[in-house]
Amino acid sequence: MVSLELIIQQIVNGVFFGGQLALIAVGLTLIWGVARVLNFSHGALFMIGGFVGFFALKISGSILVAILSSIVVVFVVGWIIEYALIEPLRDREEFDISSMVITLGFAIFIENTILVEIGSSRRAFPQITNAAWEVAGISVNAQRLLIFLISVVALSLLFLVITRTKLGLAIRAVSQDSETALLMGVRPKRIYAITFGVSAALAGLAGVLLAPLFAIYPSVGWYPFLLAFIVVMVGGLGSVRGTLIAAIGLAVIRSISMIWVASETAMIILFVIMIVILVATPDGIGGWISG
Amino acid sequence: MQLFIIVLLVGSWIFIAGYFGIFTFAHVALYGVGAYAAVLFVGEFGVPPLLSILIAGVAAMLFCLPIAYPVLRLKGAYVGMVTLAYAEIIYRGTIILRDVTGGPTGYTNFSPLFGGDQLLMYYFVVSVVVLLMIVQYGFLVNRFGLVARAIRESEEAAEMLGNNVPRYKLSGFVIGSAIAGVAGALQAYTLLIISPPMLQLSQMIEIMAMGIIGGPRMIGGAVFGGVAVFGLSEMLRDVGEVRLIIWGALLVIVTLFFPNGLAGSDFGIRSRVQELFDR
Numbered sequence: 414m415v416s417l418e419l420i421i422q423q424i425v426n427g428v429f430f431g432g433q434l435a436l437i438a439v440g441l442t443l444i445w446g447v448a449r450v451l452n453f454s455h456g457a458l459f460m461i462g463g464f465v466g467f468f469a470l471k472i473s474g475s476i477l478v479a480i481l482s483s484i485v486v487v488f489v490v491g492w493i494i495e496y497a498l499i500e501p502l503r504d505r506e507e508f509d510i511s512s513m514v515i516t517l518g519f520a521i522f523i524e525n526t527i528l529v530e531i532g533s534s535r536r537a538f539p540q541i542t543n544a545a546w547e548v549a550g551i552s553v554n555a556q557r558l559l560i561f562l563i564s565v566v567a568l569s570l571l572f573l574v575i576t577r578t579k580l581g582l583a584i585r586a587v588s589q590d591s592e593t594a595l596l597m598g599v600r601p602k603r604i605y606a607i608t609f610g611v612s613a614a615l616a617g618l619a620g621v622l623l624a625p626l627f628a629i630y631p632s633v634g635w636y637p638f639l640l641a642f643i644v645v646m647v648g649g650l651g652s653v654r655g656t657l658i659a660a661i662g663l664a665v666i667r668s669i670s671m672i673w674v675a676s677e678t679a680m681i682i683l684f685v686i687m688i689v690i691l692v693a694t695p696d697g698i699g700g701w702i703s704g
Numbered sequence: 705m706q707l708f709i710i711v712l713l714v715g716s717w718i719f720i721a722g723y724f725g726i727f728t729f730a731h732v733a734l735y736g737v738g739a740y741a742a743v744l745f746v747g748e749f750g751v752p753p754l755l756s757i758l759i760a761g762v763a764a765m766l767f768c769l770p771i772a773y774p775v776l777r778l779k780g781a782y783v784g785m786v787t788l789a790y791a792e793i794i795y796r797g798t799i800i801l802r803d804v805t806g807g808p809t810g811y812t813n814f815s816p817l818f819g820g821d822q823l824l825m826y827y828f829v830v831s832v833v834v835l836l837m838i839v840q841y842g843f844l845v846n847r848f849g850l851v852a853r854a855i856r857e858s859e860e861a862a863e864m865l866g867n868n869v870p871r872y873k874l875s876g877f878v879i880g881s882a883i884a885g886v887a888g889a890l891q892a893y894t895l896l897i898i899s900p901p902m903l904q905l906s907q908m909i910e911i912m913a914m915g916i917i918g919g920p921r922m923i924g925g926a927v928f929g930g931v932a933v934f935g936l937s938e939m940l941r942d943v944g945e946v947r948l949i950i951w952g953a954l955l956v957i958v959t960l961f962f963p964n965g966l967a968g969s970d971f972g973i974r975s976r977v978q979e980l981f982d983r
Contacts, residue, residue, distance in 0.1 A: 451781045510727050510781060510784070514955060515959040518951075518953070518955025521909065521955065522949055522955075523952070525949045526949050675800070677799055678796075681792075681797065681800070687789050691786050
């Protein structure tokens, strides 16, 4: 018999997991919303973040340095992807497909380069803290709580930048109409590159934050990518708010369904939800919220 | 033999993606469905092996129907997304339904075609592949192919000219998927084992890479892409993952510099290749 406590426990786990998922998914949705790129290398960026954090931690011994260097390095990688790979395709008729293919190509390239250079072994990332509390019969893991809080802070910062700053205004302008934005003195190319960098940095941050939970290896990014992919589809490509809701909602559904079924089956449930929602409304949940 | 089957698979993907503009990720999963259908009907119900190859085609056809509705309604990258999700469902399904499919270890409870006569098998595979490539080519050189290309360029315009666009797209998707199913059955009889990794996303990416590198807008691109990439990866077999690095790099380079794939691009052979294939 499934107890109420177990269900509440799974809901708590789900919300924590949803925070991590949101961190990955928001980057994915952001770059689609602004630059119309379905970035198949998002998982690879996550992986790079993990590796950079791993080596930075090894050298410096400080977790803060590890996190910061991941963010910076992956931001630069995202910036380069935009300039070197995406920009030349922008005038193509089938831009959405070409950009999807090219980021996929990049992901395969980088993943296997690292595989050959560094090897496929799983590297354990030290736990940040081992503390755990028991609150009314529900166990709360301090590390997961901390990761959740960092995600919330990072996403709130992003939200503030987008809604309150001049840069955010420029990003919103470009996402709505890049040509008019150009006329108003905004340089879309730069905005695309910055957005790509920020989106990548979020993936990198997620990579290093989740490293203690996942361990790090070259193909580590694919599973989070697939999950984020579902979240983004359900939330509505390009809708940050829809993505946040979908991340928490789907993570909770996943956690609760895992009381009864294996994680493979839980994944299938999520995929089915995604297809049904995409068929019902191609804009996802975000389409309902905004109108 | 492997090479022929892969050319067929790449060709049927190009048939769907290159001609109808339906950028499907479900192709390899449907190929897997064909493979499982064929060997399960033989192994569990004692269906004659040759008949099972037809069953494979029908099974892939039936399995593509649930996803056909969104595929007809959505466009471009969105098609990629739903088909990717569908492919993952099928892939994970083959692992979960281990009582039927043998789970991760695969299914081997079936006998080879022609009592294991390798030479006969070889001729059989080659003739089926050639026949099906000709069939696809046949579809594409007449009115059907013209409408398909019109749909790829602009659905609205094709619709306005009085073509039933959904019907054409559906037939293209179904035909291509059925052929993938047959390719799957042939592969199963060649390898004599079938297991979930055959359906994985990475396999799909390999097939796509071949199609894109070869030339996604012509059925002949499948031959080119298949031979070039498969040949390359056979040559590089000893160096393992390095070949994936090269594929990734090729995918990037080809997308950047050769939008029509290698076979469709401006080398000396271009005009001749195109005369042959891209009428």
